[in-house]
Amino acid sequence: MTATTLRFAGGAQGFNWLPVFVAEERGLFAARGLNVELLRLGSVEKATSAVRDGSADLAITPPEGAIADYLAGGSLRVIASNSERLPMSLVARPGITELVSLRGKRIGTSSLTEGTSMYTRRMLAAVGLHYPADYDFVFAGVHTGRWAALQNDEIDAAPQPAPWNFLAERAGYEILGEVADTLPEIVFAGVIGSAPWLDDNGDTVGRLVAALSEAHDFVNDPANDGVSVPIYQRVTTPDDPELARRGFEYTRDLGMWPAGLRVSADALTVNIDVMIEAGLMSPDQRAAAAGVFDPRFTEIG
Secondary structure (H helix, E strand, O other): OOOEEEEEEEOOOOHHHHHHHHHHHOOOOHHHOEEEEEEEOOOHHHHHHHHHHOOOOEEEEOOHHHHHHHHOOOOEEEEEEEEOOOOEEEEEOOOOOOHHHHOOOEEEEOOOOOOHHHHHHHHHHOOOOOOOOOOEEEEOOOHHHHHHHHHOOOOOEEEEEOOHHHHHHHOOOEEEEEHHHHOOOOOOEEEEEEHHHHHHOHHHHHHHHHHHHHHHHHHHOHHHHHHHHHHHHHHOOOOOHHHHHHHHHHHHHHOOOOHHHOEOHHHHHHHHHHHHHOOOOOHHHHHHHHHHEOOOOOOEO
16 A cells, blocks of 8 residues: 655754654554655744645644634644643853843744744743843744854843753853743644645544654653653754753653643643734634634544
């Protein structure tokens, strides 16, 4: 039987994609008759746009773009949750030791409408700093680009995921706070698709979700660390096994990868809340926004 090809897009395809790489290497896709082509597009907006324009079938990406598209009458839907915790710290250059010290500073982000800027706004609002009056965002790309920008003094701070937060700390940079302390639950990256394509390819999507669900169970089980950690190391810090293990254990123990790719209703509500706080949707759209979730392929609870 010929395998069904599925084009799966993402921005960086980094640490949070670990279950995808595990599913690929352990033959979980192949066992379900899938040939999954991974499209690494460089930004979360490009991943969202690729699904919208049909150049990708599905994407793992922050759900804010899909929510905005849905509210505008578009076809994008969230069908599952790849990750619902944020193993991420706000990292600053040496000498900046408090969140309030970011007043007037430059903060790196990958997007103003999805992901990192949303989390940063919430963290800094808690200490009385608000965008754009109190600080600037600088487009510095995904986490690797933000780390380079920090080292080159192009920005003063940036949200950095594990293990790059620990790498920065080891290099003398400051950890100002943990995003998970401010946002303990949020759909960090959802699986999104276009409604017409989902209607026509429901069986394919079901097989993909089943394979990823098995992979989520695998990486969440410490008994499998001998397999999971080397793959995590390969996509994060290939030359530093100690740093990779620390980052993986921090991420796994935080509960990043939800069983069954289940979408938490509370987590999705937080995504909607931070969009309202950022002025990306109005409060009276709150109830309607929850309709972006397509319940055919996994659960919400």
